[in-house]
Amino acid sequence: MTTTTPLETELLRLAGSVPDPELPVLTLAELGVVRALHLHGTDAVEVELTPTYTGCPAIEAMSLDIERVLREHGVREVTVRTVLAPAWSTDDITAEGRRKLREFGIAPPRVRTPSTPVPLELGPTRTRPAPAGAQGTPADPVPCPHCGSADTELLSRFSSTACKALRRCLSCREPFDHFKEV
Incomplete structure (x- = not known):
C-alpha cells in the first residue's frame, strides 16, 4: 500500500480545485x-486525469489549468497524463458536485446502484417519460432542477455539450x- 505525503495531498487538492472548463460551477475533483498525483523528487509531479469521454475537447484545457x-x-x-482506465462514470461525480449542478440549473445524473447497467434507448428525439417499469424506459424520472417536478420531457439527446441532454x-x-448518466 502506498502512503500519501502531506505535500502530495495538498498538491492533489490544488489540482482538483481547478474549475471544469465546460461546467465552471464544478471543480475537477x-x-x-x-x-x-505522484510526486517525483521535491519539484516534479505527474497528475493522472481521466476525461469524461474519449476525445473530450476539454481535456487539453483541464491539463493546462492544472499545470x-x-x-x-x-x-x-508538471506532467498531466490522460488515463482511460478505469473509465470515468457519472458515479464519480461527488455529492457536492451533484448539489452544485442542481443549484446551477442542471439536473445531475441519476444515481445508479453499483452494478446497474446504463440503459440504451433508441426512439424519437422528443419523448415524455413512460410510467415506472414501462418497457425500454428508465424508471427514475429526471426531476426539474428549478421546481423539483418529475414531470419532464426530453427535447434533445444532446445539449450544449455531448454529456448533457436538453x-x-x-x-x-x-x-x-x-447531465446524462454514463
Whole structure:
C-alpha cells in the first residue's frame, strides 16, 4: 500500500480545485476526473486525469489549468497524463458536485446502484417519460432542477455539450440541461 505525503495531498487538492472548463460551477475533483498525483523528487509531479469521454475537447484545457495552478504553487515540472482506465462514470461525480449542478440549473445524473447497467434507448428525439417499469424506459424520472417536478420531457439527446441532454419541465415550463448518466 502506498502512503500519501502531506505535500502530495495538498498538491492533489490544488489540482482538483481547478474549475471544469465546460461546467465552471464544478471543480475537477467534484467532477471526479483527477485520479491521482505522484510526486517525483521535491519539484516534479505527474497528475493522472481521466476525461469524461474519449476525445473530450476539454481535456487539453483541464491539463493546462492544472499545470498553471501547480506551477503557481512552486512545482517546477508538471506532467498531466490522460488515463482511460478505469473509465470515468457519472458515479464519480461527488455529492457536492451533484448539489452544485442542481443549484446551477442542471439536473445531475441519476444515481445508479453499483452494478446497474446504463440503459440504451433508441426512439424519437422528443419523448415524455413512460410510467415506472414501462418497457425500454428508465424508471427514475429526471426531476426539474428549478421546481423539483418529475414531470419532464426530453427535447434533445444532446445539449450544449455531448454529456448533457436538453429537457423541459412540464410544470414550470423551464428548459434545463440534464447531465446524462454514463
